Amino acid sequence: MIQPGSKSLRKIAVVGRGTAGSLAAASVSRLHPDGDHELHHIYDSRIPVVGVGEGSWPSLVQELRKLTDLPHETVQQRLKGTRKYGVAFEGWGRRNRDFTHYFTPQQVSYAYHLSADLMENLLRESTNAHRIDARVLDIERVEGGAEVTFEGLPPERYDLVFDARGFPRELDPGRHIEISFIPTDTAVIRRCPAIVDEEKEGPVRQHTYTRAVARPHGWVFVIPLTVHTSYGYIFNRGVSGLADVEADFDDFLEADGVSEFEQRAVIRFPNFVDRQIYDGAVARIGNAAAFMEPLEATAIVSAQLQIGMVLNMRLNRPAEHRERDAPVANRFLIDNMLRYGLFVGWHYSCGSVYDTEFWRYARDRAWPRFRAAADPGAVDCAALSKFDEMIELLNRPVIDKADWDRMCGVPLTSYAQMSQGLGV
Numbered sequence: 001m002i003q004p005g006s007k008s009l010r011k012i013a014v015v016g017r018g019t020a021g022s023l024a025a026a027s028v029s030r031l032h033p034d035g036d037h038e039l040h041h042i043y044d045s046r047i048p049v050v051g052v053g054e055g056s057w058p059s060l061v062q063e064l065r066k067l068t069d070l071p072h073e074t075v076q077q078r079l080k081g082t083r084k085y086g087v088a089f090e091g092w093g094r095r096n097r098d099f100t101h102y103f104t105p106q107q108v109s110y111a112y113h114l115s116a117d118l119m120e121n122l123l124r125e126s127t128n129a130h131r132i133d134a135r136v137l138d139i140e141r142v143e144g145g146a147e148v149t150f151e152g153l154p155p156e157r158y159d160l161v162f163d164a165r166g167f168p169r170e171l172d173p174g175r176h177i178e179i180s181f182i183p184t185d186t187a188v189i190r191r192c193p194a195i196v197d198e199e200k201e202g203p204v205r206q207h208t209y210t211r212a213v214a215r216p217h218g219w220v221f222v223i224p225l226t227v228h229t230s231y232g233y234i235f236n237r238g239v240s241g242l243a244d245v246e247a248d249f250d251d252f253l254e255a256d257g258v259s260e261f262e263q264r265a266v267i268r269f270p271n272f273v274d275r276q277i278y279d280g281a282v283a284r285i286g287n288a289a290a291f292m293e294p295l296e297a298t299a300i301v302s303a304q305l306q307i308g309m310v311l312n313m314r315l316n317r318p319a320e321h322r323e324r325d326a327p328v329a330n331r332f333l334i335d336n337m338l339r340y341g342l343f344v345g346w347h348y349s350c351g352s353v354y355d356t357e358f359w360r361y362a363r364d365r366a367w368p369r370f371r372a373a374a375d376p377g378a379v380d381c382a383a384l385s386k387f388d389e390m391i392e393l394l395n396r397p398v399i400d401k402a403d404w405d406r407m408c409g410v411p412l413t414s415y416a417q418m419s420q421g422l423g424v
């Protein structure tokens with residue numbers, strides 16, 4: 001296939017080697033049709049990656065197969081992974097009933113639970129890049145491209161820069177859309193012994209689920225890998241104190257029969273979407289572009305969308321369309337990130353089995369902000385009306401077959417399962 005944009009995409013930089021940067025660098029190596037392009041993979045080895053992205057969506061299974069050229073079975077084993085068929089919700093909603101949000105088709109489509117570090121290693125093997133270990137001071141648009149300035153090295157000019165430097169230091173209302181209707185902002189991460197055994201030959205075929213367990217101060221995720229099981233307590237530091245959360249985490253693990261754990265990290269996170277994800281020369285990707293708490297594991301799939309959109313557009317469209325294409329791509333990406341945000345925030349709309357300060361805050365104060373936060377006048381995209389359309393569809397006595405494939409970030413089947421489970 002002729003890719004007219006490839007001639008103006010000779011020199012590319014990816015800044016960051018977390019999940020997002022690693023995916024971008026491997027994607028450039030895989031998708032660029034000309035072997036003589038130049039790819040610089042830049043990172044500061046003194047700045048650690050977040051590295052806790054261990055849940056995914058089914059599109060990652062296909063993507064890793066394509067990027068690595070390895071069979072699915074090998075990829076899964078290299079990731080010390082298990083097959084994730086959905087998310088098992090415990091204690092959520094008003095029905096006092098546990099339920100599962102399956103990927104569709106149910107019991108067929110699966111994603112991975114994966115070790116983020118091992119995925120970075122795997123992707124590095126598929127990346128053909130000049131690696132630069134240096135701190136980036138600035139990435140600035142210049143005529144026809146972008147310039148990267150470094151600490152201790154001369155600046156370099158690129159045709160396209162993927163900025164995967166992770167969370168912004170602080171949110172700026174002029175630059176970021178704050179997803180204020182999501183009620184959580186901090187995670188305590190613990191690592192516990194594996195509950196799924198590695199198979200002697202071949203990958204683990206057993207169906208596994210991410211558990212999302214409602215707790216008095218928020219919720220706990222449980223992600224089973226073959227090397228360890230990851231636990232994370234997600235809460236709001238303005239509502240609950242860390243000591244109370246740790247104590248409830250201890251109770252939860254004890255009730256779960258887990259007698260030993262390694263305390264890994266306490267991570268603060270923002271819930272936001274950058275208003276300028278792609279400007280024609282710089283593409284923010286991963287946690288630099290958008291983030292929302294990990295309830296539906298939307299971060300890796302968001303990075304895939306951002307990278308795929310920008311790279312395919314740049315390769316397949318002639319250079320003269322670039323300035324016109326950029327705002328269209330930017331709006332598309334913001335719209336999709338906000339759709340994920342609305343889907344995730346909606347999970348809190350019916351509370352949980354706990355009538356605690358956190359759950360009252362989540363249901364009665366945070367979630368009701370969604371209309372103001374996603375107002376089209378404030379965010380310049382139609383995510384809110386698309387979300388409303390999904391809810392309206394769910395309320396119809398019969399959903400017409402023509403609507404079965406509708407999506408708003410995620411498929412209608414996901415909305416239907418959550419609506420049933422939560423008791424919306």
Ligand SMILES: Cc1cc2nc3c(=O)[nH]c(=O)nc-3n(C[C@H](O)[C@H](O)[C@H](O)COP(=O)(O)OP(=O)(O)OC[C@H]3O[C@@H](n4cnc5c(N)ncnc54)[C@H](O)[C@@H]3O)c2cc1C
Nearest residue numbers: 016017018019020044050053055136166187286287299300
């Ligand atoms: C509690 C929690 C749970 C999560 N669970 C999931 C999940 O289940 N599924 C999922 O999809 N996602 C999950 N995520 C999201 C996960 O963080 C992301 O998928 C993933 O880590 C992407 O991060 P990143 O690559 O954008 O940034 P990071 O991992 O932060 O990497 C940033 C990179 O940029 C480099 N860097 C930074 N500044 C500079 C500089 N000035 N110069 C040079 N290099 C620099 C660093 O060295 C690093 O390599 C979770 C996040 C949190 C907080």
